[in-house]
Amino acid sequence: MATPLPIIDRALSGSDAHEYLAPLFLGTAGENAPAFERALLGVVREHLRWRRSFHPEDPPSITPADQHAPSFAAAMARTEAGLRDLSARLQNSAPMFSPRYVGHMASDLLLPGLLAHLATTLYNPNNVSAETAPVTADLEIEVGQQLARMCGFNTDPGQGAYGHLTSGGTVANYEALWLLRAVRFWPLALADALGADREIAALLSAACGNAAPDAWRLVNLSIDQILDLRDAVNGALATRRNGEELQLLIAQARFESLGTARFLAQHELAAPVVICPRTAHYSWPKAMQLLGLGDAQLWYAEVDAHMRLSPVSVAALLDRAWSEKVPVLAVIAVLGTTEFGTIDPLHELVALREACSADGQAFALHVDAAWGGYLATLFRDADGGVLAHAQVRSRFRYFPSERVYEAFANLGRADSVTVDPHKLGYLPYGAGGFVGRDRRMTHFVGQRPPYLFDPAATARANDRLAQLGDYILEGSKSGAAAAAVYVSHQVLPLDADHFGRVCGHTIRAAEYLFERLQAMAVRLASTCRLVLPVEPDTNIICIAVNPAGNRSPARMNLFGRALFQHFRLDPLRPQSCDFIGSHTSVLRKNLSPISAHRLAQQLDLDPEAFVLQVGDPARDADHLFLLRHTLMNPWLSDDSEAGSFLDSYCAFLERAIAKTLESSC
Numbered sequence: 222m223a224t225p226l227p228i229i230d231r232a233l234s235g236s237d238a239h240e241y242l243a244p245l246f247l248g249t250a251g252e253n254a255p256a257f258e259r260a261l262l263g264v265v266r267e268h269l270r271w272r273r274s275f276h277p278e279d280p281p282s283i284t285p286a287d288q289h290a291p292s293f294a295a296a297m298a299r300t301e302a303g304l305r306d307l308s309a310r311l312q313n314s315a316p317m318f319s320p321r322y323v324g325h326m327a328s329d330l331l332l333p334g335l336l337a338h339l340a341t342t343l344y345n346p347n348n349v350s351a352e353t354a355p356v357t358a359d360l361e362i363e364v365g366q367q368l369a370r371m372c373g374f375n376t377d378p379g380q381g382a383y384g385h386l387t388s389g390g391t392v393a394n395y396e397a398l399w400l401l402r403a404v405r406f407w408p409l410a411l412a413d414a415l416g417a418d419r420e421i422a423a424l425l426s427a428a429c430g431n432a433a434p435d436a437w438r439l440v441n442l443s444i445d446q447i448l449d450l451r452d453a454v455n456g457a458l459a460t461r462r463n464g465e466e467l468q469l470l471i472a473q474a475r476f477e478s479l480g481t482a483r484f485l486a487q488h489e490l491a492a493p494v495v496i497c498p499r500t501a502h503y504s505w506p507k508a509m510q511l512l513g514l515g516d517a518q519l520w521y522a523e524v525d526a527h528m529r530l531s532p533v534s535v536a537a538l539l540d541r542a543w544s545e546k547v548p549v550l551a552v553i554a555v556l557g558t559t560e561f562g563t564i565d566p567l568h569e570l571v572a573l574r575e576a577c578s579a580d581g582q583a584f585a586l587h588v589d590a591a592w593g594g595y596l597a598t599l600f601r602d603a604d605g606g607v608l609a610h611a612q613v614r615s616r617f618r619y620f621p622s623e624r625v626y627e628a629f630a631n632l633g634r635a636d637s638v639t640v641d642p643h644k645l646g647y648l649p650y651g652a653g654g655f656v657g658r659d660r661r662m663t664h665f666v667g668q669r670p671p672y673l674f675d676p677a678a679t680a681r682a683n684d685r686l687a688q689l690g691d692y693i694l695e696g697s698k699s700g701a702a703a704a705a706v707y708v709s710h711q712v713l714p715l716d717a718d719h720f721g722r723v724c725g726h727t728i729r730a731a732e733y734l735f736e737r738l739q740a741m742a743v744r745l746a747s748t749c750r751l752v753l754p755v756e757p758d759t760n761i762i763c764i765a766v767n768p769a770g771n772r773s774p775a776r777m778n779l780f781g782r783a784l785f786q787h788f789r790l791d792p793l794r795p796q797s798c799d800f801i802g803s804h805t806s807v808l809r810k811n812l813s814p815i816s817a818h819r820l821a822q823q824l825d826l827d828p829e830a831f832v833l834q835v836g837d838p839a840r841d842a843d844h845l846f847l848l849r850h851t852l853m854n855p856w857l858s859d860d861s862e863a864g865s866f867l868d869s870y871c872a873f874l875e876r877a878i879a880k881t882l883e884s885s886c
């Protein structure tokens with residue numbers, strides 16, 4: 222965290238913020254139940270009215286006689302018993318609505334979105350196509366535009382950005398690689414299919430700066446160069462009588478048609494790589510496996526001591542790839558790492574991409590902002606402009622550092638972004654999101670089953686975005702998720718004065734806890750070392766605790782795991798849990814020798830004992846176990862009248878440390 226600002230804008234951090242948030246959630250004990258029930262009943266009744274008004278002349282399908290039959294009552298009784306059983310089992314769920322839940326990326330949900338989700342489920346629209354979801358497919362496209370604008374993209378028709386929902390961040394990340402691969406390998410297919418055609422050869426050569434369009438040059442074109450090349454080729458082929466046949470030849474020469482082995486052999490290319498930080502979410506190796514690229518082709522760039530991607534390491538990997546003639550499909554940055562919430566220096570990667578592009582070595586840049594994406598609202602004014610650093614800063618004590626500010630200010634320069642409404646958007650699951658900088662990218666993938674897409678009806682460019690199943694990974698998908706995001710964004714537009722207030726609260730909670738923990742570390746100095754090994758960039762805080770006098774990482778980990786038992790949810794006795802946390806580890810292999818040494822020293826561990834190798838006896842010494850807290854809940858407030866849950870959390874942590882020390886003596 223940067224140095225604190227002396228003056229805090231109390232207007233946004235005090236009871237005003239509390240008042241703003243109060244109508245937006247159900248409340249820890251369901252305080253807003255009357256409003257919730259009223260609204261829910263209203264939408265259920267509207268739905269029933271809608272049913273009744275659809276061909277009211279039709280005979281009823283269920284008659285009063287049916288309803289009075291004994292079998293009817295029996296079936297209803299079974300349904301009710303099933304629901305009672307479900308309800309009883311659900312009581313063992315993680316109580317994510319409570320401020321005592323400071324574990325994973327989950328919290329109470331925004332009421333407008335929750336109600337919209339429940340309401341829309343009654344209509345059960347399938348957003349795979351406009352035909353199966355005449356209303357909610359449009360809402361999804363609109364939501365995609367809103368997310369794109371939140372990221373800072375231009376959304377003009379034609380070449381503007383587009384976005385849509387996915388089942389989650391994992392699938393959005395898969396889609397990013399699937400799409401970027403399709404775009405980046407397209408010029409090679411074009412050259413293969415039509416390279417002998419004079420007009421096309423000239424276009425290929427122009428894209429390569431009038432140099433020979435060999436495979437290596439073509440595989441290093443930027444996304445924009447490729448999109449423009451495709452437009453030019455389409456323009457040229459549209460004037461040919463056999464244009465469609467030639468398009469088919471290109472399609473047949475594509476990676477998607479030939480598969481990895483044939484395509485790479487055809488172009489004498491090495492297997493392509495993707496570069497991501499060591500902190501990347503585990504969906505990235507999965508994506509590599511799924512796309513047949515191989516997770517060994519995921520090259521991990523180093524991170525610094527605070528788990529932020531090192532652009533120097535990315536540059537070194539790019540140099541290596543280019544010197545070995547290995548195609549780089551994409552570089553991934555993370556805005557809000559899963560474990561630590563840290564923000565990669567995206568602005569530096571953007572600058573690196575510009576420099577590399579100028580040398581004919583472009584790469585695609587995808588940002589995995591599944592977690593941190595909604596924090597972009599903190600940087601936006603109502604017109605979509607970026608607020609000045611000082612303006613954003615005036616609402617917090619530390620946030621955002623210059624680095625974090627620059628990273629968010631450059632989000633709109635990425636080629637694509639993953640951003641999940643079902644995380645910091647406070648909406649029900651089934652709402653991940655993908656945003657592409659230029660909607661022309663959607664033309665590089667496509668499946669149009671005739672039962673869903675009638676070419677005559679969907680020829681208009683604008684319609685295409687609504688035909689989601691055509692250009693995204695998924696098929697049937699929830700229209701309710703789209704409706705939830707749409708209504709939530711209507712109530713809370715994606716700028717600093719609306720949605721930003723919800724996000725701002727989480728940052729202030731993290732700042733408050735950060736300071737309390739530092740004070741606690743001083744207080745407990747004689748009994749243990751309490752350290753925040755990763756400086757929080759956002760709203761996730763990780764804590765390492767080492768009993769005084771212990772020099773062994775393995776023993777510290779043992780202690781940490783015992784301490785975590787106090788924060789573990791016991792699903793059979795959820796009431797017995799005072800606070801529920803989560804955990805992670807700092808892996809030695811993710812740290813440079815200097816950072817590892819420094820961290821060991823901070824914790825008073827023997828630096829020589831914090832080792833790299835995996836396997837006995839080093840297994841417990843190649844990482845440091847951490848308590849991990851995600852501070853999402855809207856009622857963690859540092860300044861509400863009711864007293865702060867974070868103060869209670871600190872008192873609980875202190876007691877838990879004391880008890881664990883006692884039992885480990």
Ligand SMILES: Cc1ncc(COP(=O)(O)O)c(C=O)c1O
Nearest residue numbers: 389390391502558559589591592
């Ligand atoms: C940075 C990041 N990317 C991707 C994902 C995957 O998202 P999901 O769990 O919605 O599939 C996560 C999940 O925590 C994440 O933190």
